[in-house]
Amino acid sequence: MAPKVLVSDKLSETAVQIFRDRGIDVDFMPDLGKDKDKLAEVIGQYDGLAIRSATKVTEKLLEHADNLKVVGRAGIGTDNVDKDAASRKGVIVMNTPFGNMITTAEHAIAMMFAVARQIPEASASTHAGKWEKSKFMGVELTGKTLGVIGAGNIGGIVCDRARGLKMKVIAYDPFLGQEKADKMGVEKVELEELLKRSDFITLHVPLTDQTRKILSKENLEKTKKGVRIINCARGGLVDEEALAELLKSGHVAGAAFDVFAEEPATENVLFNLPNVVCTPHLGASTTEAQENVALQVAEQMSNYLLTGAVENALNMPSVTAEEAKVMGPWIKLASHLGGFAGQLTDEPIEAINILFDGNAAELNVAALTTAVLAGIMKQTNPDANMVSAPVVAKERGIDIATTTQTKSGIFDGYMKLTVVTPTRERSIAGTVFSDGKPRFIQIKGINIDAEVGEHMLYTTNKDVPGIIGTLGGTLGSNGVNIANFTLGRSHQGKDAIALLYLDDQPPADVLQKLKDTGLFLQVRPLQFDVA
Template structure:
């Protein structure tokens, strides 16, 4: 039974979903890093919000951990490269709080437009400063979106309903998607010059950090109002204060800060500045939604292998997983075979699919090939960290999908480039479920890839099979299955034998000394 730890406060429905799916769950919140390290080794899954920090040290102690699920969109508190290297899937729930965050941005826009917090404080203090609080309408104003993804597109929809003109800067926004949303795609400089309101909806990356820098704030239209409900660090807070003090920026509202909790900020106390304590996702509906989503995603992964909203591996739906499972077993076996035979002399790898395999999601098949192939480098490799290891070693990975019809209803081929040239193996599925090798280094041979095996390359000659059987029999090695292939009569032949026990080194040397033997390799699957 898989075991999951919920380490941050989460709606009770999350734990309920885990239990309904047959997963043991513990809810232990408020632990220090050291306390978490002491217990994390017992768990297959870790469900978190923003409080738990999943650091390299935590991951090093999490020997059984397979998945980290973040109930929410931000994963700043998870060391994703370290998780990938450890073979741990990292998931988030990017859609559970999208509406809530978008609505908060719209709420802050209205608060800025009508100076609501200051007006409220003044009125409750017994003043009646009606002439002091002269606001602006949002109707017909230009809203500039920095980021037009999931949340940004919801903000755009709401703003269009308010009769605003919406422009957006987003390198990933296609012209077709912009047309569909009813917005105008522009450059960043164009947005800064034209927008009456600017709202940010982009992750914090090297390219977006301080995207509203001192220089870019200076390019904005005088009287602009700025809203950030996305990530602290997108706005240069000191530069924003200067722009507020000078009157160039008419108002700003931040829900997120560089340092959180934000007990101190240069912006606090600045006129025309509104702040909220990271409330973007803080509605009852959003908290329930993200808790349910993270539990369902983690349960799918731990029970059926489904991967949804993962940040470090391809998605694989719970419906796809059973269909792809035999293909992934075949792919991993082929990768493992070529890895064991070629060793660490791999410069590039190509994964080709044809027939029924070409109609499937190829990313999990590629991940499985790399998991098998990279096992020559690490005994803890899996589909998550295999692409990471391949990239780390400069391996060129190529995917090829063929529409052609071949000799088999489905085929997966793995070709590696080595210093000695290209080597290729191929396999298919029998009865749509049984992985079977059908070609090795250009020689046709049918074999299962399972258990302990012996790979022998020899000159095709009468009596060889008898001599090999005798050598293994005298050494007490029992042969389970025997698979043969050859290029031509009297030419190079290949034997793949499954054996009931590992072949010791002295026995391997005895086989090597048989007449006509060119190569002998023990294999394990």
Template sequence: MPKVLISDKLSPAAIQIFKDRGIEVDVNTSLSPDELKAVIGQYDGLAIRSNTKVTAEILAAATNLKVVGRAGIGVDNVDVPAATARGIVVMNTPFGNSITTAEHAIAMMFSLAREIPQANASTHAGKWEKSKFMGVELTGKVLGIVGCGNIGAIVADRAQGLRMRVIAYDPFLSTERAKELNVEKVELDELFPRADFITLHTPLTEATRNIIDAKAIAKMKKGVRIINCARGGLIVEEDLKAAIEAGQVAGAALDVFKVEPAKENLLFSNDKVVCTPHLGASTSEAQENVALQVAEQMADYLLTGAVTNALNIPSVSAEDAPKLRPYMTLANQLGSFAGQLTETGIRDVKIEYIGHVATLNTKPLTAIVLEGLLKPMNETVNMVNAPVVAKDRNIKVSTVKTDSVGDYHTLIRVTVTTDQRERSVAGTLFGGDKPRLVEIKGISIEAELGPYMLYVTNQDKPGFIGALGSLLGQNGVNIATFHLGRAAPGGDAILLTQVDQPMDASLLEKVRALPQVVQAKALAF
């Protein structure tokens, strides 16, 4: 009989799920790290929320552990690479808090518009300052949503019920999905000057970090109100404070902060700022939902081997795993390559399996391609939920199998159609297990992907390679590999080079400024 330890508070109904499925369960929510380390070797499963820290040291002592289940989205408290190295599945419940977080954003917007927290404090203090708290209506106002994924879409729906006009910026929002949500899809530079309220619902990535800074605020409508129930690092707090004091921003409502727990913050003393202690997921319904989900997922895995919402392993049978392992790496690289180059809403994804790979179980490979493709826009996506995320965004996914052999014994080609263009990338295996890119946008190229890559599309003109090499050298960037391809002499060309360190933004701008460059992107794998 499998045995599970619950080390953070979960609903009694979740505990009963384990028992009803025949799984022995212990509940101990007061274990210190040393105490957890001492007992974890007895258990097959560990169910947690955010309080338990599942470190590499804890995992090293978990000699029988098979699965860690996180009731919630974030797994910052779990050393996922260490768990993967030990063959331990890490699961979460990425969609259980969506409605609750969206509702909290709406509540924060109301509080901000009508100064409810300030008026409440004043009235409790025995004052009657009716004329002091002059709010604004939400009806007829323009709500700008930055990030229109699962939570953002729910916020849009609720805001429309309040008769707000909703515009949305999301580089991965397709035109069809925007129509379905009845929102106007706009670019960020258009959203800023039009929106009366701006609410953030995007993951924290290198592309979104500090998305609201002094430069962005300067583009906004004077008197804008900003709500953030997503991630603290999306806003430069110093810039927001200065903008509120200057009157450019009328107020802000923040549930998340750059440093948490936020017991001190430069915004706390400002009466134009509404603050809550990361309450986005804090409702009894949400806590119940994620607890029940994680219990079901863990029980399924321990009893049947079924995998749902796993962050670190593919859904593959033991028989297929050895055959598919090198293809999984290739599929992830192809998807990630296409995803990092995609800057607008995705409409269609076509995945072709040609030659030997067409004879294998390609379903997990498709999921892995989608995971790599969608990861830049959704930090919680994994190979299990990637098809669901694609469906929710109205991304049409098609696969084609052709077992006849062409130029390569085995080949995977991924073609992505966006609102603006179509782009394809193809790869094969050298020596049976070494992934290689062999085609980008129909141009032949042979390249091995490394941790840091520079991708350039350029005009095939003399002197370009020397100019690029000199620029990188002058900035202390060492080139590891260098791969070239072109459609025709003097025509479109591509360059893919591996470098020894990440490319910073300023150097990337210098690359883009070279005369022959059409596009330049820094990629990471």
């Protein structure tokens, strides 16, 4: 059955057609997002939900979204999506961070010009029949210092455009390396220095706990007298009350805001102040950008629903279409490793350690890690997946560590999972052979070579004669057929294991007969999703 997508906001017909052309069943109801009750009634039918800003994806809505796998936001901001609730539900949240980069950067530059030359006020005055040429004395941008807070995708474009205007560009961004700064032609500084030196300050960071009111009252008071501040990023980055006071006192010479702490902003402390330019969140509002983000979200959602490729996800590691093809067997292996450990672990898990060796270390390790976690968490939460499992692990206080290393053994690459509980450590390793099939290659430090089947039986024992005969005889006499039989031991007469691939799950009474022999330290039936 084809995946089904609901478009509940205004996306272009071209974007809707992309879904159809890819073989996805799509319902285009651009006004449905405004009716939360009706949306809740129908959302359970859909695998995907494509939105802009009108649709609110709340925890309450997600309670009705039993089949939902992905929410795609055409645009950068996802304030209208409860990402924590989506993660707990196992729903991927995607946005389109690159579709409106140029448009938003250009708007920031336009706002900088507007506040530098007081264009809106001068225009309004002239339209009113006044000719107040001497009233609107502006400043040049050439030679001025522009402080850019956040030098990522959009901030980087602003830096480039500002350098073209012959401005001196300084940037504060904790993730900006010196090499990248040199390549961009900007001076990397700390926030304190940026505040003191900048003639203009423009913000290009997301709204997080770390960036909320990054221009606080305290920081605004540290700015250079006569500074002009531009915010086309997110509302809430600037203390608007404090900025209004500094504008009135003349310490801040002007401000240009496209975003506000409360939107829609029908009232705001910055409104009607002199030399304050305000626009109604127009950063992405160009014909080109609106079309770009709509097409991009349709492609991303289609790729995920049809191929498993994850692009621009906010609550899961991204996996490109090319990676998805290569990583499919490794994702499956990761899930099996987690499933094995999860089914054998009866105690609270304190830590999960994953080693990636050889060519496994060259893959998307973050995605493989989430697959391992999903395999483990599914044993106590059947609905867990690669999105929700990391959330569950975090809520349980589990310490997760990953290590990568170059090839260290006979295999081109492998993964080794170690689960730590209060009383023991349990480890299992696996690889993917050239036929694309995952294999278990080591359990408890004992080397094996076991194909993974839907129904398996794991036993541990001391290395003594009669184990093979007892397993084969007991299972055979009770109608349980063995498809594959793997044995391993640490040393002669020491610890030994057996891993059997069976045609069917062995009945409880057959397992009890094996236990009653007294030969086995552990007899555990296992199940794996090999589809």
